[in-house]
Amino acid sequence: MNYMDQAQVEKRMKRRVTTNKMMRKLFLGSTLFGLIVLAILIFRVLYQGIAWIDWNFLTGTLSTNFENAGIMGAILGTLWLMLVVIIVTLAIGIGAAIYLELYAKKGKLQELIQTNIANLAGVPSIVYGILGLTLFVRLMEMGSTVLAGGLTMSLLVLPIIIVASQEALRAVPGFLSEASYGMGATKWQTVQNIILPTAIPSILTGAILALSRAIGETAPLVVIGIPALLIPFPGGLTDRFTALPMQIYYWTLDASLTSEYANLAAATIIILLLLLFILNSTAIIIRNKYQQRF
Amino acid sequence: MNTILNERKDNTVYEAQSQSTESHNSIFETNDLNLWYGNTQALKNINLQIPEKKITAIIGPSGCGKSTFIKTLNRMVEMVPIVKTSGDIKYNGTNILNRDFQVEDLRTKVGMVFQKPNPFPKSVYDNIAYGPRIHGIKNKKVLDEIVEKSLRDAFIWDEVKDRLKENAYGLSGGQQQRVCIARCLAIEPEVILMDEPTSALDPISTSKVEELVQELKKKYSIIIVTHNMQQAARISDKTAFFLNGEVVEYNDTETLFSNPSDQRTEDYITGRFG
Numbered sequence: 001m002n003y004m005d006q007a008q009v010e011k012r013m014k015r016r017v018t019t020n021k022m023m024r025k026l027f028l029g030s031t032l033f034g035l036i037v038l039a040i041l042i043f044r045v046l047y048q049g050i051a052w053i054d055w056n057f058l059t060g061t062l063s064t065n066f067e068n069a070g071i072m073g074a075i076l077g078t079l080w081l082m083l084v085v086i087i088v089t090l091a092i093g094i095g096a097a098i099y100l101e102l103y104a105k106k107g108k109l110q111e112l113i114q115t116n117i118a119n120l121a122g123v124p125s126i127v128y129g130i131l132g133l134t135l136f137v138r139l140m141e142m143g144s145t146v147l148a149g150g151l152t153m154s155l156l157v158l159p160i161i162i163v164a165s166q167e168a169l170r171a172v173p174g175f176l177s178e179a180s181y182g183m184g185a186t187k188w189q190t191v192q193n194i195i196l197p198t199a200i201p202s203i204l205t206g207a208i209l210a211l212s213r214a215i216g217e218t219a220p221l222v223v224i225g226i227p228a229l230l231i232p233f234p235g236g237l238t239d240r241f242t243a244l245p246m247q248i249y250y251w252t253l254d255a256s257l258t259s260e261y262a263n264l265a266a267a268t269i270i271i272l273l274l275l276l277f278i279l280n281s282t283a284i285i286i287r288n289k290y291q292q293r294f
Numbered sequence: 295m296n297t298i299l300n301e302r303k304d305n306t307v308y309e310a311q312s313q314s315t316e317s318h319n320s321i322f323e324t325n326d327l328n329l330w331y332g333n334t335q336a337l338k339n340i341n342l343q344i345p346e347k348k349i350t351a352i353i354g355p356s357g358c359g360k361s362t363f364i365k366t367l368n369r370m371v372e373m374v375p376i377v378k379t380s381g382d383i384k385y386n387g388t389n390i391l392n393r394d395f396q397v398e399d400l401r402t403k404v405g406m407v408f409q410k411p412n413p414f415p416k417s418v419y420d421n422i423a424y425g426p427r428i429h430g431i432k433n434k435k436v437l438d439e440i441v442e443k444s445l446r447d448a449f450i451w452d453e454v455k456d457r458l459k460e461n462a463y464g465l466s467g468g469q470q471q472r473v474c475i476a477r478c479l480a481i482e483p484e485v486i487l488m489d490e491p492t493s494a495l496d497p498i499s500t501s502k503v504e505e506l507v508q509e510l511k512k513k514y515s516i517i518i519v520t521h522n523m524q525q526a527a528r529i530s531d532k533t534a535f536f537l538n539g540e541v542v543e544y545n546d547t548e549t550l551f552s553n554p555s556d557q558r559t560e561d562y563i564t565g566r567f568g
């Protein structure tokens with residue numbers, strides 16, 4: 001007896017082939033959806049904002065008159081923020097990663113810490129904002145300064161940097177550290193001369209990506225009370241400041257009253273995107289340039 | 295030197311063997327050395343005396359504990375956290391398994407060459423200078439001299455003298471391994487441990503390394519693990535045959551290969567197993 005009825009097989013064949021083709025289109029559609037939405041977004045932003053970008057806009061101070069408004073203050077604020085974040089997170093992040101990956105005894109406690117760091121990376125940014133407000137702005141009486149903002153942002157991205165650095169350290173082949181220990185090097189000498197230099201390109205890549213997350217964040221800045229007002233350019237850690245995403249946020253709110261503010265917001269978005277693009281490209285260049293081969 | 299805890303009641307095995315070691319001083323001496331990875335015992339009652347300025351070969355099938363044994367001699371085996379040992383290993387008379395023993399000091403005197411060439415991803419020069427630098431030598435002229443001498447002693451100077459600033463990973467596998475040997479020589483050890491140093495190399499590089507090992511014997515005590523019995527027979531003075539974590543037979547290489555006293559040794563060297 002024949003189990004394979006040829007007529008039936010023929011009939012099903014058609015359906016199977018059609019389903020196959022449809023699935024392909026479905027997945028392509030998913031990909032295109034993301035790309036198209038992104039393209040529309042970028043197009044709209046460019047369309048609305050590009051004409052508003054000129055030298056005055058880049059170097060000018062904020063103004064109640066939208067025609068004269070500039071974002072130099074916000075750009076400087078964002079750069080100051082980056083400076084604090086990169087110093088704090090690299091120092092603490094690499095240190096914590098080295099401890100967890102190379103010194104801490106593998107066990108229950110280490111596992112617990114590890115899990116919690118991963119969880120912290122998923123905590124909504126506004127929660128970090130509240131923490132920053134309580135701890136830095138109020139308790140430590142820093143006010144809404146560059147330092148308070150930078151520290152808050154640092155808390156936000158620290159878990160990301162720690163995890164990325166740990167992965168980078170773990171990726172350093174064991175045979176390299178063995179060679180070093182085998183010559184009588186101490187642990188610190190091995191970490192300092194072999195493990196860190198080998199891992200540093202990946203660590204930097206992770207840090208830059210984390211940094212680009214930090215400068216795009218708005219919620220924590222809103223919570224710690226960063227204004228978008230006519231304030232002098234920030235010149236130091238203890239100065240008040242505003243930052244690019246704050247500027248975008250307030251101008252977008254204002255757009256309901258005066259529609260030109262929407263154009264200013266779009267123009268600022270272009271600048272912020274440009275900055276993010278530069279950061280991410282730097283990360284990719286570092287990764288490709290210093291990739292080790294063993 | 296020995297701790298009271300480690301004092302042994304009977305020394306019979308060890309004395310019996312010390313008679314067969316002729317007049318040579320031994321650089322390493324293990325007494326009832328046992329080693330466990332967790333609950334699995336990898337070394338069982340090892341009693342060996344390893345002579346100074348000779349080549350001692352360790353042979354045996356895969357997994358019999360050869361690597362474990364030589365990594366115990368510079369305490370690299372402790373990198374595996376679950377390792378436990380008992381017995382003692384005397385290096386120049388001092389028990390190196392003693393807790394207080396400074397491993398960094400031991401590893402400065404007992405260098406190691408690994409199975410897979412493992413240069414650092416640095417220049418050839420920095421690879422060789424690494425050891426001297428971690429031991430505090432900063433003077434550029436001194437470092438230059440050490441680098442040249444070590445590379446010459448490792449028979450690789452002529453091949454790399456124009457490439458000292460290049461990354462060591464640009465060299466061939468055989469050259470990398472000789473750079474690793476030179477790197478080991480740069481710390482001026484007394485003993486060089488080699489764990490299957492030619493198993494990742496082609497035949498030509500292998501014979502170069504073998505030639506080099508023969509030459510090094512004049513100045514260093516060498517303990518070489520090898521999978522390759524011809525290699526052991528060609529280059530070593532003494533050979534220990536390991537099986538399942540035990541030393542089945544330890545003797546002058548010539549005797550062991552021409553007239554093995556244990557049936558299992560004979561089976562192994564005639565290729566009946568392993």
Ligand SMILES: Nc1ncnc2c1ncn2[C@@H]1O[C@H](COP(=O)(O)OP(=O)(O)O)[C@@H](O)[C@H]1O
Binds near residue numbers: 355361362
């Ligand atoms: N890191 C380790 N953890 C647990 N067991 C190990 C480890 N390394 C080696 N062993 C075990 O110890 C035994 C001896 O291994 P090894 O010394 O590498 O043998 P060889 O070098 O002779 O091939 C093997 O049974 C192996 O499975």
Ligand SMILES: [Mg+2]
Binds near residue numbers: 360361362
């Ligand atoms: Mg081995």
